[in-house]
Amino acid sequence: MRIAQVAPLFEAVPPQLYGGTERVVSHLTEELVRRGHDVTLFASGDSRTAATLFPVVPRAMRLGSANRDLMIVDLIRELDLAFTRAGDFDVIHCHIDYLAFPFGSLSGTPTVHTLHGRQDLEFQRALYRHFARTPLVSISDAQREPLRDLELAWAGTVHHGLPLEGYPYAPRDQGYLAFLGRLAPEKQPDVAIEVARRAGMPLKIAAKVDDADREYFERVMVPLLDDPLVEFIGEIGDADKAAFLGGARALLFPIDWPEPFGLVMIEAMACGTPVIGRPCGSVPEVVVPGRTGFIGVTLVELADAVKRVDEIDRADCRTHVERHFTVAQMADGYEKVYRRLGALRKAA
Amino acid sequence: MRIAQVAPLFEAVPPQLYGGTERVVSHLTEELVRRGHDVTLFASGDSRTAATLFPVVPRAMRLGSANRDLMIVDLIRELDLAFTRAGDFDVIHCHIDYLAFPFGSLSGTPTVHTLHGRQDLEFQRALYRHFARTPLVSISDAQREPLRDLELAWAGTVHHGLPLEGYPYAPRDQGYLAFLGRLAPEKQPDVAIEVARRAGMPLKIAAKVDDADREYFERVMVPLLDDPLVEFIGEIGDADKAAFLGGARALLFPIDWPEPFGLVMIEAMACGTPVIGRPCGSVPEVVVPGRTGFIGVTLVELADAVKRVDEIDRADCRTHVERHFTVAQMADGYEKVYRRLGALRKAA
Numbered sequence: 182m183r184i185a186q187v188a189p190l191f192e193a194v195p196p197q198l199y200g201g202t203e204r205v206v207s208h209l210t211e212e213l214v215r216r217g218h219d220v221t222l223f224a225s226g227d228s229r230t231a232a233t234l235f236p237v238v239p240r241a242m243r244l245g246s247a248n249r250d251l252m253i254v255d256l257i258r259e260l261d262l263a264f265t266r267a268g269d270f271d272v273i274h275c276h277i278d279y280l281a282f283p284f285g286s287l288s289g290t291p292t293v294h295t296l297h298g299r300q301d302l303e304f305q306r307a308l309y310r311h312f313a314r315t316p317l318v319s320i321s322d323a324q325r326e327p328l329r330d331l332e333l334a335w336a337g338t339v340h341h342g343l344p345l346e347g348y349p350y351a352p353r354d355q356g357y358l359a360f361l362g363r364l365a366p367e368k369q370p371d372v373a374i375e376v377a378r379r380a381g382m383p384l385k386i387a388a389k390v391d392d393a394d395r396e397y398f399e400r401v402m403v404p405l406l407d408d409p410l411v412e413f414i415g416e417i418g419d420a421d422k423a424a425f426l427g428g429a430r431a432l433l434f435p436i437d438w439p440e441p442f443g444l445v446m447i448e449a450m451a452c453g454t455p456v457i458g459r460p461c462g463s464v465p466e467v468v469v470p471g472r473t474g475f476i477g478v479t480l481v482e483l484a485d486a487v488k489r490v491d492e493i494d495r496a497d498c499r500t501h502v503e504r505h506f507t508v509a510q511m512a513d514g515y516e517k518v519y520r521r522l523g524a525l526r527k528a529a
Numbered sequence: 530m531r532i533a534q535v536a537p538l539f540e541a542v543p544p545q546l547y548g549g550t551e552r553v554v555s556h557l558t559e560e561l562v563r564r565g566h567d568v569t570l571f572a573s574g575d576s577r578t579a580a581t582l583f584p585v586v587p588r589a590m591r592l593g594s595a596n597r598d599l600m601i602v603d604l605i606r607e608l609d610l611a612f613t614r615a616g617d618f619d620v621i622h623c624h625i626d627y628l629a630f631p632f633g634s635l636s637g638t639p640t641v642h643t644l645h646g647r648q649d650l651e652f653q654r655a656l657y658r659h660f661a662r663t664p665l666v667s668i669s670d671a672q673r674e675p676l677r678d679l680e681l682a683w684a685g686t687v688h689h690g691l692p693l694e695g696y697p698y699a700p701r702d703q704g705y706l707a708f709l710g711r712l713a714p715e716k717q718p719d720v721a722i723e724v725a726r727r728a729g730m731p732l733k734i735a736a737k738v739d740d741a742d743r744e745y746f747e748r749v750m751v752p753l754l755d756d757p758l759v760e761f762i763g764e765i766g767d768a769d770k771a772a773f774l775g776g777a778r779a780l781l782f783p784i785d786w787p788e789p790f791g792l793v794m795i796e797a798m799a800c801g802t803p804v805i806g807r808p809c810g811s812v813p814e815v816v817v818p819g820r821t822g823f824i825g826v827t828l829v830e831l832a833d834a835v836k837r838v839d840e841i842d843r844a845d846c847r848t849h850v851e852r853h854f855t856v857a858q859m860a861d862g863y864e865k866v867y868r869r870l871g872a873l874r875k876a877a
Contacts, residue, residue, distance in 0.1 A: 251652050253601065254627060258659045261631035279602060283609035287635045304599050311606045 182519060183219045186210050186232070187263050187275040190255050193241045194228035198416045199363065199389040201444045202297040203228075203241075205320075205341050205511075206276050212344070212512040221270070223263050237262060256280050264288045272519045282312045291522035293318055293336055299439050299462075301327035309333055316522055318515075320442040321463035327439070336518045340467075341442050342511030343502065347419070348451035350499045351427030357383040357412075358487065359429035359454070361422070361445050364388045364398050367438035369459075372480065374405045376433055376457075379484035382410070384433070387425055389416040427452035431474070431490045434458035435483055443467060450474070451502040453495035457486045467506075473498045530867060531567045534558050534580070535611050535623040538603050541589045542576035546764045547711065547737040549792045550645040551576075551589075553668075553689050553859075554624050560692070560860040569618070571611050585610060604628050612636045620867045630660045639870035641666055641684050647787050647810075649675035657681055664870055666863075668790040669811035675787070684866045688815075689790050690859030691850065695767070696799035698847045699775030705731040705760075706835065707777035707802070709770070709793050712736045712746050715786035717807075720828065722753045724781055724805075727832035730758070732781070735773055737764040775800035779822070779838045782806035783831055791815060798822070799850040801843035805834045815854075821846045 186209070192200035195207035206222075207230065213220050214231040222228065226236030237259040242252060256277055263273060267288035275281040275294045285292025293316040300309075300319075309331055316336040319325045325335065358380075360373045370386060377384035386406075390398045406413045417425055426432065432449035440462035447467060449456055456474035458464040468474040474493065475486035534557070540548035543555035554570075555578065561568050562579040570576065574584030585607040590600060604625055611621060615636035623629040623642045633640025641664040648657075648667075657679055664684040667673045673683065706728075708721045718734060725732035734754075738746045754761045765773055774780065780797035788810035795815060797804055804822035806812040816822040822841065823834035 254652055254656050257627055257631060258656065261634075261659065264631065264635055267635075279605055283605060283612065284631070284635070286609075287612055287615075287632070304602055308602050308606065311609065 182516075183269060183271045184213060184221070184519065185263055185266075185270045185273040186213075186220060186222045186224075187259060187273065187277055187281065188222060188224040188228070189277050190225050190238055190241055190252065190259065191243060192225075194222060194224040194230060195419070196241075198418050201442075202276055204444065205297075208342065208344055208508045209511060209515060212508045213515075216512065216516075223259050235262060253280065260284055264290075272522060274515070274519070279308055279312070282308075282315050285315060291519070292316065293518055293522055295320065295339070296324060297441060299441055300324055301439050306331070316518075318518060321466050323439065323463045323466055324441040336521060337514060339511055339514035339518065340506055341444055341447065342506050342508040343447055343451050344508045345451060345503065348423050348448060348502075349427065350451070350453050350496075351423075352453060352495055354430040354454065354495070355428035357385050357429055359426060359432050359449070360384060360386045360388065361417075361426065361432065361449075362388055363394065364390045364402055365394045366397055366401075367436060369435045369437055371401055371405055372435040372437075372483070373433040374408065374411055375480055376435060376483045376487060377410055378408070379480060380487035382430065382487060384411050385425070385429070386411065386413045387415070387417045387422075388413070422448065423452055426454050429454045431487060432456045433483075433487075434464065436461050436464070438462065440464060447502050447506040450498040451506075453499050455490055455493040455495070455498055457483060457490065459483075469501060473501045530864075531617060531619045532561060532569070532867065533611055533614075533618045533621040534561075534568060534570045534572075535607060535621065535625055535629065536570060536572040536576070537625050538573050538586055538589055538600065538607065539591060540573075542570060542572040542578060543767070544589075546766050549790075550624055552792065553645075556690065556692055556856045557859060557863060560856045561863075564860065564864075571607050583610060601628065608632055612638075620870055622863070622867070627656055627660070630656075630663050633663060639867070640664065641866055641870055643668065643687070644672060645789060647789055648672055649787050654679070664866075666866060669814050671787065671811045671814055672789040684869060685862060687859055687862035687866065688854055689792055689795065690854050690856040691795055691799050692856045693799060693851065696771050696796060696850075697775065698799070698801050698844075699771075700801060700843060702778040702802065702843070703776035705733050705777055707774060707780050707797070708732060708734045708736065709765075709774065709780065709797075710736055711742065712738045712750055713742045714745055714749075715784060717783045717785055719749055719753055720783040720785075720831070721781040722756065722759055723828055724783060724831045724835060725758055726756070727828060728835035730778065730835060732759050733773065733777070734759065734761045735763070735765045735770075736761070770796065771800055774802050777802045779835060780804045781831075781835075782812065784809050784812070786810065788812060795850050795854040798846040799854075801847050803838055803841040803843070803846055805831060805838065807831075817849060821849045 188194045188206045192203040194203045196203045220232035222232040223235045225241035226239040264284045267290040273292040295318040316334045319338045362368045426449045446456045456468045460476045470476045477483045536554045540551040542551045544551045568580035570580040571583045573589035574587040612632045615638040621640040643666040664682045667686045710716045774797045794804045804816045808824045818824045825831045
């Protein structure tokens with residue numbers, strides 16, 4: 182199949198450091214190439230891929246530091262680049278949200294959009310009502326929940342999947358809790374620290390601070406980081422991530438927003454590390470409570486989960502990812518979506 | 530001809546108060562309908578038109594108070610609405626800037642974009658280099674200047690034009706200077722006040738304060754407004770505008786940005802009121818120094834121009850607009866552009 186992947190331009194594909202969406206696009210793209218598809222990747226020029234790379238900009242802006250207006254200019258150029266070549270592809274797979282929605286029906290090439298963000302914002306209802314016939318993929322069933330009453334053209338839910346060789350199983354932990362992500366209010370790193378304190382276990386924080394979250398970082402996080410139990414190691418790259426996650430006794434994921442998927446949860450479990458999270462968004466869909474981690478709401482519940490984490494068999498975490506969240510399963514899911522789109526188009 | 534006009538959604542068409550682009554779209558749309566064209570106007574639902582109105586949103590957000598992200602969502606819906614119906618039109622005329630650029634070549638219907646903004650920003654060069662084959666109309670020759678070295682698909686310069694019956698000629702002024710526009714740094718209302726002071730002539734300011742300019746207003750303008758020579762009358766509507774402009778001895782237009790056209794200059798001259806401005810952007814193209822106003826750079830030059838303004842025959846201002854800036858001339862210009870686009874398309 183001739184497949185175009187249209188990636189965001191915030192981060193390289195794959196990102197050098199933090200960046201969920203571009204990482205997933207990379208995993209999927211490389212697996213599709215491995216399966217013999219003819220894949221063209223529209224992305225920033227500092228991306229690395231076995232596909233044909235179509236560099237839209239020389240270098241990725243970084244999420245959080247990017248000028249939003251300029252970003253849109255670049256995305257418009259990207260859409261023009263991809264869709265003026267629509268005839269060269271059997272399917273166009275977009276990962277850049279609503280800006281791309283009108284292009285599929287205009288181009289005549291089957292086009293599908295994976296939604297990578299939250300879908301519970303008020304403006305999104307009018308948007309999706311308008312684009313009710315635009316094929317969409319959700320990355321968790323939970324992500325669709327706020328739009329459940331609208332009849333949309335869902336082409337499926339496809340969970341993210343990992344290339345497991347990049348996430349070696351660590352049978353034994355090093356006795357610390359891990360937090361990995363952005364230091365943003367919705368990720369609740371302050372709650373992670375309080376949970377670690379209550380459980381009396383060291384917490385290592387590997388995290389990025391976006392410009393937008395700088396004020397929150399200075400005001401809320403800096404005072405909290407000054408605790409002997411807490412170690413802030415900044416943003417880490419792929420090379421260090423598996424060791425960081427695999428060494429943890431548990432990943433703390435005490436979010437209070439509707440997480441659409443939460444890649445770090447399966448990254449941790451792939452390394453054998455259980456996840457302790459709140460029941461928001463995709464968390465109950467990704468973590469099996471009592472088997473690959475615990476789900477709790479209050480500080481008491483979360484700290485109690487830390488104390489009980491030895492009840493989890495780390496091998497079960499690994500197995501859970503092997504069974505449900507591999508890049509092969511993700512590629513299977515998207516191949517099915519692509520075939521269905523093509524068939525629908527032919528039938529129409 | 531079956532013509533689609535794709536208007537911004539910041540203001541209604543025409544705007545109830547301030548708003549240049551939507552006012553021009555309205556003038557053009559009504560004149561095209563009058564000439565027997567079958568015109569469809571994509572705009573906010575509170576627009577008033579003799580064309581077929583396609584309401585994209587119930588009500589216009591107002592420029593400066595609009596949430597930019599939400600605005601883009603609405604514009605994307607507008608583009609989808611217009612271009613999925615592309616086959617119904619002989620030409621699609623967009624006024625919403627680069628977001629619309631990719632749609633023309635995808636749709637197959639001749640499409641042209643009037644640029645209503647400044648074109649001297651660094652990011653615009655990469656943008657236009659990419660869209661070098663997208664048909665563009667400039668609203669002054671000066672507007673193109675920063676892009677002169679790029680080979681772009683200019684379809685023409687079409688100056689704005691007025692329906693003169695809305696701007697009655699006022700042979701006599703009421704002895705005050707006028708400032709009309711946004712109270713924004715680039716419009717230099719503070720300079721207007723200083724010029725009025727030096728010339729010792731009352732200044733009436735009819736102006737809008739955008740949210741983005743609120744800080745500038747409080748810090749710079751509020752102290753200056755406390756002057757017996759200065760009267761701030763807030764934002765005015767069409768009903769009051771002609772009287773406000775026609776009663777002025779001169780319009781002060783001391784901008785320091787590359788004004789792409791400056792509708793208020795021809796509105797003032799249509800009423801017989803000369804324009805005193807700086808030689809920025811379109812000003813030298815619209816004002817004839819010594820005949821319909823004066824052009825100066827420094828406070829001394831501008832204040833001197835005020836003192837000399839009786840040298841101008843108000844009838845010459847009116848005549849200048851009748852000869853060069855009527856809605857009929859604007860519609861002639863666009864009809865020519867539309868025909869040329871259609872012919873190019875057929876020849877291709």
